[in-house]
Amino acid sequence: EDKVVQSPLSLVVHEGDTVTLNCSYEVTNFRSLLWYKQEKKAPTFLFMLTSSGIEKKSGRLSSILDKKELSSILNITATQTGDSAIYLCAVEFLSSNTGKLIFGQGTTLQVKP
């Protein structure tokens, strides 16, 4: 059965801390791994990773994929209260020639001032 597992499920840190969120997967016909940030209802796109070992960066956020270990990490440095959100990992796979997403449970991050 295809699955995506995130850890930790929740995390409380103080402003300025660095956090690392983990995502592991077992999926057939893997195409890509995506990270999203969900603050209210709609998840917003952060990163899409297809190749192993290539880090993607956007400001204080970075992510990397390890296809040998079937995992990815999302790093957030110098955290701010605005980083408080649910971070979702999703894996895109091919099913009947259609790309589909399977999501992990999410990591709820709370950044305290």
Next chain:
Amino acid sequence: SAVISQKPSRDICQRGTSLTIQCQVDSQVTMMFWYRQQPGQSLTLIATANQGSEATYESGFVIDKFPISRPNLTFSTLTVSNMSPEDSSIYLCSALLRTNYGYTFGSGTRLTVV
């Protein structure tokens, strides 16, 4: 940037009634996807909506409960039928608008069934 508009944003409905959620994309897309996010849970794919053919439903979801329409390449609706409190969730539509930029999600519909 490309946008997906979804409405209603929220609704409170009586059990036994039905609600239709609309999703409008500002560009033509082949596939649109409908997700459910139950309270405290992650997103679960309900079905894939293809223009010109019947929607493809995931295990555990059936057409009688979640009928979907896809009349053209920019629009889709999801109906939640004969609602019960267990249907209280956030419902999201999604599409792949730009390659390498992930799947974009609509603004979501928060449904409460009383």
